[in-house]
């Protein structure tokens with residue numbers, strides 16, 4: 001099968017398309033024919049080994065010392081199960097699924113193996129592979145931090161960086177909780193953020209939300225650009241400040257995946273897709289995502305040479 005291999009930590013040039021063997025699922029695993037994946041900020045962090053100094057050694061232990069231990073990156077995917085291990089009960093051959101592989105990576109290939117107990121569920125039939133592939137990384141992160149901020153109906157929530165992967169889901173999910181949402185983005189993305197459900201929008205290129213005199217019950221920095229001290233004067237008393245940067249890694253449970261799959265099926269949330277690339281164009285996709293200005297998600301389409309299987 002073809003797979004994009006990260007040969008060492010470095011620039012997008014370290015990504016090489018190679019022929020490797022199709023993996024064999026263990027007893028508790030399924031083999032997934034991948035139809036779509038994404039390039040996320042997580043992939044960029046792994047490839048560049050962009051780690052805070054204090055986490056340098058633990059991260060090298062987790063990811064691999066000189067290069068990623070799993071050289072096939074890609075933290076989320078959608079595809080079809082083509083074979084199952086002999087102990088697998090939850091899934092069967094032919095199931096269309098979407099999954100978050102997270103730190104296990106492995107999505108940038110024609111096939112990958114996933115534990116049946118992994119963060120994987122059936123893809124709603126009314127949602128494309130491309131859209132389903134681009135939901136879980138952003139939406140699970142947004143859900144985790146909104147809950148950490150104690151999101152509740154009627155609360156005033158400000159989402160800073162409302163136009164990125166995490167931000168676009170944070171706006172939609174905060175509305176699902178019944179919050180009053182203010183989204184902060186640049187001029188070009190204001191309309192999109194409003195269309196996602198934000199009650200108010202603020203253009204960060206024109207004004208700093210801090211200076212408006214408004215206060216919020218939750219300020220969620222979904223892009224890691226505003227410190228707590230930066231936001232203090234806009235926080236209500238007993239308000240919460242949460243950020244994707246420096247408050248640990250979002251914990252994800254299977255219940256969260258099921259909750260998001262249900263919202264997706266009922267079209268209560270959707271994925272904003274900025275660009276599509278083929279797997280052969282993965283380095284190009286990395287370059288674009290690394291610029292830090294994508295709107296929502298960048299999807300990788302994976303095609304298969306059927307004559308080889």
Ligand SMILES: NC(=O)c1ccc[n+]([C@@H]2O[C@H](COP(=O)([O-])OP(=O)(O)OC[C@H]3O[C@@H](n4cnc5c(N)ncnc54)[C@H](OP(=O)(O)O)[C@@H]3O)[C@@H](O)[C@H]2O)c1
Pocket residue numbers: 040041042045137138141160161162163164165166167184185186187189204222223224225244245246247248249250289292293294295296
């Ligand atoms: N802790 C965790 O568990 C966890 C999990 C997932 C992600 N993360 C982290 O979360 C961060 C965001 O990830 P992401 O994938 O959502 O990022 P992303 O999609 O790459 O963010 C890009 C978006 O951010 C906006 N942006 C850039 N600079 C901005 C600024 N100064 N003010 C406001 N908006 C700005 C851009 O809009 P403009 O073009 O309009 O500027 C663009 O739409 C990353 O650092 C990632 O590593 C953490």
